[in-house]
Amino acid sequence: MARGGINKALVMQARQALLARGEHPSIDAVRIELGNTGSKTTIHRYLKELEESEAGQTENAASLSEELGRLVAALAGRLQGEADEQVERMRERFAEEHTRLEEQLRLAEERGQQLEAGVAALTEQLQGESDSHRQARERLQQLEVEQARLLQANQDQAMRLTERDEQIRSLEEKHRHSRDALEHYRQASKEQREQEQRRHEAQMQQLQMELRQLQQTLILKQDEVTQLNRANERLASENGYRAKELGEQRDRLERQAGELATLRTELAQSQAAREVLQERLGLLQSETTELKAALATQRQETQALHISLAAATMEVQLLRQAAASMAPEEVLAGEPDTQTSGTAAKRPEEA
Structure with a gap:
């Protein structure tokens, strides 16, 4: 198994x-x-x-x-x-094909003779064409020389155009830097003006608050308050004058920006125009310096007003202390005078 x-x-x-x-x-x-x-x-x-x-x-x-x-x-x-x-069958077809080919050979020989005659004519024509070709080749060589000369001239022109474009780009870059500098100066001037405006407004608000307090509490110092109001108006007018000057500066800067835009189409005079702009910038900087000096003077005057207000406040406190320390008899004896003083105090207020 x-x-x-x-x-x-x-x-x-x-x-x-x-x-x-x-x-x-x-x-x-x-x-x-x-x-x-x-x-x-x-x-x-x-x-x-x-x-x-x-x-x-x-x-x-x-x-x-x-x-x-x-x-x-x-x-x-x-x-x-x-x-x-x-x-x-193939032998029969071969015989027929042989006869046909002999006939074709005879016709081909006749065609060859005709072609030989045509070749002779074409040879003469070719000789003429060769002469024409030689002349055309000589003309072509002259044209190639002329083309090479024109090409070299074109390259020189292109090189000069490239140098010109490079000069234009350089001038545009310089103009752009100048425009950026002007824009930066305008922005900085604007920010400084706004800061000075806000600071002045804050000072004005503080002065107005102090003036209201003095008007409510110091009736006898109405003349000094009037002087302070006049000083405040003078400060407001000076502030408006400063704002007007800053607006004129901004207009001058905008005009200068327009002049910079026109410089693109007047490249030949760009250097002289840029020097003029630099001189104008110097003038603007000097004017800005003068404005800063004026603002510093304004701040000094404001500080002087603060000092005057502090002195007035101290005088009021002294008067209050003196009034509180007076005896009742002196108060009664002095009532007519007080009334007279009150009447005298009302008259300026009513006025």
Whole structure:
């Protein structure tokens, strides 16, 4: 009984492997080829079946070979007859083709003679064309020389244009820097003006508050308050004057910006115009310095007003202390005078 995994197909594969290596497919050799598996009886039975099958196939092949030989002989005779007929037809076609080709050769010779005559005429024409070509080539050389000269001139012109463009870009860059400087100066001046305006407004508000307090509490100091109001009006007028001057400066700066814009189309005069702008900037800076000095003077005057207000406040406090320390009799004795003083105090107020 065969072991598991041994069948006729495996035995056939082992036998074919041995035959391929040129070895005799014995039972032991087949068993070794199968890895020492399977019983020798089973292997012997499969080998016998395989040999019988191959013997039957050999006999069938022999009988088939005889029949095929007869068929091949008949087919060969038929092919020989058809080949002879085909050769005869090809000979007839060859004769006809040979006659046609001879006629074509005759016509080609006649055509060749005509072409030779045409070639002679074309040769003369070609000679004329060669002369024309030589003249045209000489003219072309002259034109190439002229073109090279024009090309060099064009390159020189392009180089000069490039240098001109570079100068224009340089001038535009300088103008842009000048415009930026003017814009920066205008912005700084504007910010400084706004700061001074806010500071002045804050000072004005503080002064007005102090003035209202003094008007409510210091009736006897009406003259000093009037002077302070006049000083306040003078400060307001000076502030308006300063604002007007700053507006004029801003207008001058805008006009200068317009002049810078026109400089782009007047490059030949840009250097002189830039120097003029620099001189104007110097004047503006000097005017700004004067404005700063005027603002410093204004601040000093404001401080002086603060000092005056502080002195007035101190004087009022002293008067209050003196009034509080007076005896009742002195108060009664001084009533007429107080009334008189009150009347005198009312008159300025009514006025």
